[in-house]
Amino acid sequence: MTTVTWDREPATPRGPGPFLSVRDLSVQFSTEDGIVHAVDRLSFDLEKGTTLGIVGESGSGKSVSNLSILGLHDKAHTKIGGEIWLEDQELVSASRSTLERLRGNRVAMIFQDPLTSLSPYHTVGRQISEVFRKHKGASKAESRARAIEMLDRVGIPQAKTRLEDYPHQFSGGMRQRVMIAMALVCDPDLLIADEPTTALDVTVQAQILDLLKDLQQDFGTSIILITHDLGVVAKTVHNVLVMYAGRAIEQGTVQQVLREPHHPYTWGLLASMPKLNSNVDLPLLPVRGTPPSLLNPPSGCPFHPRCDYRDLVGPDLCSTERPELSPADGHRDACYLTLAQKREIFNGKIKERL
Amino acid sequence: MFRFFVRRVIGAAVILLIISAVTFFLFYAIPRDPARAFCGKICPPQNLILIRHNLGMDEPLFVQYWHWLVGIFTGRDLVQFGQCDAPCLGYSFATQESVFSAIIDRFPVTISVTMGAAVVFLSFGIITGMIAAWQQGRPLDKIASTTSVIGASLQIYFVGPIVVFFVVDSMGLLPRPSYIPFTEDPLGWFVHLLIPWVVLSIIFTANYTRMTRSVMVEQLAEDYVRTARAKGMSSRTVFLRFAWRGAMIPIVTIFGVDLATLFGGAIITEQTFTLHGIGELAVRAVQNTDLPMLLGVTLVGAFSIVVLNIVVDVLYAFIDPRVRLA
Ligand SMILES: Nc1ncnc2c1ncn2[C@@H]1O[C@H](COP(=O)(O)OP(=O)(O)OP(=O)(O)O)[C@@H](O)[C@H]1O
Ligand code: SF4
Ligand SMILES: [Mg+2]
Numbered sequence: 012m013t014t015v016t017w018d019r020e021p022a023t024p025r026g027p028g029p030f031l032s033v034r035d036l037s038v039q040f041s042t043e044d045g046i047v048h049a050v051d052r053l054s055f056d057l058e059k060g061t062t063l064g065i066v067g068e069s070g071s072g073k074s075v076s077n078l079s080i081l082g083l084h085d086k087a088h089t090k091i092g093g094e095i096w097l098e099d100q101e102l103v104s105a106s107r108s109t110l111e112r113l114r115g116n117r118v119a120m121i122f123q124d125p126l127t128s129l130s131p132y133h134t135v136g137r138q139i140s141e142v143f144r145k146h147k148g149a150s151k152a153e154s155r156a157r158a159i160e161m162l163d164r165v166g167i168p169q170a171k172t173r174l175e176d177y178p179h180q181f182s183g184g185m186r187q188r189v190m191i192a193m194a195l196v197c198d199p200d201l202l203i204a205d206e207p208t209t210a211l212d213v214t215v216q217a218q219i220l221d222l223l224k225d226l227q228q229d230f231g232t233s234i235i236l237i238t239h240d241l242g243v244v245a246k247t248v249h250n251v252l253v254m255y256a257g258r259a260i261e262q263g264t265v266q267q268v269l270r271e272p273h274h275p276y277t278w279g280l281l282a283s284m285p286k287l288n289s290n291v292d293l294p295l296l297p298v299r300g301t302p303p304s305l306l307n308p309p310s311g312c313p314f315h316p317r318c319d320y321r322d323l324v325g326p327d328l329c330s331t332e333r334p335e336l337s338p339a340d341g342h343r344d345a346c347y348l349t350l351a352q353k354r355e356i357f358n359g360k361i362k363e364r365l
Numbered sequence: 366m367f368r369f370f371v372r373r374v375i376g377a378a379v380i381l382l383i384i385s386a387v388t389f390f391l392f393y394a395i396p397r398d399p400a401r402a403f404c405g406k407i408c409p410p411q412n413l414i415l416i417r418h419n420l421g422m423d424e425p426l427f428v429q430y431w432h433w434l435v436g437i438f439t440g441r442d443l444v445q446f447g448q449c450d451a452p453c454l455g456y457s458f459a460t461q462e463s464v465f466s467a468i469i470d471r472f473p474v475t476i477s478v479t480m481g482a483a484v485v486f487l488s489f490g491i492i493t494g495m496i497a498a499w500q501q502g503r504p505l506d507k508i509a510s511t512t513s514v515i516g517a518s519l520q521i522y523f524v525g526p527i528v529v530f531f532v533v534d535s536m537g538l539l540p541r542p543s544y545i546p547f548t549e550d551p552l553g554w555f556v557h558l559l560i561p562w563v564v565l566s567i568i569f570t571a572n573y574t575r576m577t578r579s580v581m582v583e584q585l586a587e588d589y590v591r592t593a594r595a596k597g598m599s600s601r602t603v604f605l606r607f608a609w610r611g612a613m614i615p616i617v618t619i620f621g622v623d624l625a626t627l628f629g630g631a632i633i634t635e636q637t638f639t640l641h642g643i644g645e646l647a648v649r650a651v652q653n654t655d656l657p658m659l660l661g662v663t664l665v666g667a668f669s670i671v672v673l674n675i676v677v678d679v680l681y682a683f684i685d686p687r688v689r690l691a
Pocket of ligand 3: 073074075205
């Protein structure tokens with residue numbers, strides 16, 4: 012397994028660094044109700060050929076932060092701060108044409124619902140081949156051949172004839188394969204998969220994940236996998252990023268985060284999610300309280316209104332001062348509890364519930 | 366495909382039957398006796414009875430309706446007017462002319478007015494709506510949106526005379542509106558109808574601008590449009606090839622719904638510019654309690670709308686591959 016370093020280095024100028032480096036990313040939407048702080052000073056790195064899993068409850072900013080990598084936010088209503096480095100290219104400040112050349116080419120994305128995410132008006136062959144034509148300047152015939160090759164590679168039988176079919180003529184799992192074929196047609200270096208299996212049944216889910224794994228092995232693609240499913244995380248990813256209220260609150264390898272989570276929110280999250288190998292009929296415990304408002308995020312630690320342990324920290328540190336991720340490397344989390352306290356609480360009363 | 370057409374033709378026949386029946390029976394709810402119109406100033410009661418008999422009006426209602434209906438397919442012998450060949454829609458009570466030939470004479474006028482206006486408002490409405498959506502929130506969008514609100518409140522009978530006054534009378538830019546058959550003089554047909562087209566299309570243009578803008582904005586937020594952007598398609602391609610494709614469906618739907626309103630607007634337009642179309646026939650038929658003419662006009666209007674709606678459904682299948690004609 013590749014090790015990941017989470018060190019913070021000055022963003023510019025950059026020496027050799029991680030393959031993808033997100034630095035202090037902030038995304039704010041201006042809406043009628045006010046400013047939505049969807050992502051707040053988020054930083055993470057991704058090494059070549061590895062998979063990063065991003066977890067967190069609905070609304071924690073997983074999709075929004077990843078859409079910024081592709082520059083897919085509507086400029087008029089969105090303010091984006093910070094930096095996103097893809098090797099030596101900065102993406103937040105990149106021009107529209109630079110981003111257009113990048114999208115679908117070096118960086119590709121697959122979405123949750125393959126039915127709504129594919130155009131119902133065009134054949135899958137056309138939807139796949141147009142990406143190849145656009146980015147590689149291939150001829151019609153070449154890109155058609157490439158589309159067949161891709162459909163074949165993602166395991167769609169009779170690729171040649173299915174090319175002329177429309178998305179609604181495919182089953183859910185096959186449609187997601189089409190999405191993957193489309194995303195991979197230009198051999199991207201980075202693949203962002205936003206809940207790629209949520210809409211699929213369990214067997215198909217496993218097939219799709221295996222497919223992604225194989226592709227990573229064959230082509231060295233780096234993958235960001237956004238998911239709600241800890242079973243998927245356990246089986247597929249190398250490193251995990253836990254998000255809460257648009258921030259990173261815990262990062263580490265998959266073992267670290269799933270086996271000995273440090274942050275009280277991660278505990279709640281793990282306890283609230285169904286486990287693949289749970290043998291006891293423990294009821295799922297949703298995280299107490301309601302998700303934070305992003306129009307008016309809580310001060311200090313964003314989790315403090317829902318946290319059971321803030322009294323251990325002191326009178327009001329949790330509600331006034333934002334905890335930063337620490338330590339600088341390895342398994343990090345943003346919580347004022349001491350490492351000893353975290354271990355004690357986790358081993359004492361959390362572990363048995365997971 | 367074949368099943369689709371069979372089904373739709375049967376459906377259309379049923380609709381036309383219902384519409385004609387409703388018109389027929391409603392007409393008899395109006396307390397006025399058309400026989401009087403034929404009878405002259407001094408009208409002895411026995412004459413009146415004779416005329417009623419000759420018009421077939423002394424028979425039970427449904428029998429009269431049945432004769433009328435059968436006449437369309439077989440023709441009929443009308444005592445008052447003589448032989449009437451199929452398709453027989455009877456003779457006008459008011460002018461004595463054959464209803465069918467009166468309608469056929471005027472049909473090209475109304476079709477020219479409505480379809481020409483449709484071309485004008487569809488192209489203008491859709492183009493300005495697309496510009497507004499493309500420029501979302503920027504000045505051009507605001508101008509387009511405001512203009513369309515003003516446009517939507519302008520009435521045909523109000524705008525029509527004003528336009529004629531300025532464009533025809535004061536500036537002499539265009540000839541006074543009238544109908545010249547396309548087959549005789551295409552250019553004349555065009556320039557003489559330009560004002561009616563534009564005036565009739567003003568209200569619709571505004572609607573289509575607003576609608577196109579909003580469906581485009583909606584489409585731009587669709588997942589599949591986001592996918593198109595995520596794979597590096599240029600904004601123009603995304604706009605014109607992906608979002609527009611989805612926007613066409615609601616636009617075509619509304620156009621189908623608007624057809625009846627469009628024919629209604631054509632009646633007002635023909636009145637405003639004294640064009641001798643079906644609308645004029647309709648207005649006169651109502652004024653004169655002219656049952657055969659009224660029925661004929663209603664039937665032809667409904668027929669056109671039904672046919673155009675079938676065309677709209679076929680269009681759906683072209684736009685959206687998920688639609689099966691069955
Ligand atoms: N265009 C937008 N305008 C305003 N608010 C937005 C916009 N897009 C996202 N948000 C808000 O930003 C927050 C983060 O959304 P995001 O989609 O990233 O959540 P997520 O973590 O992906 O959740 P899920 O698991 O449900 O997909 C949400 O509260 C959402 O309502
Ligand atoms: S910083 Fe305080 S409030 Fe936040 S998670 Fe830790 S203990 Fe709870
Ligand atoms: Mg999401």
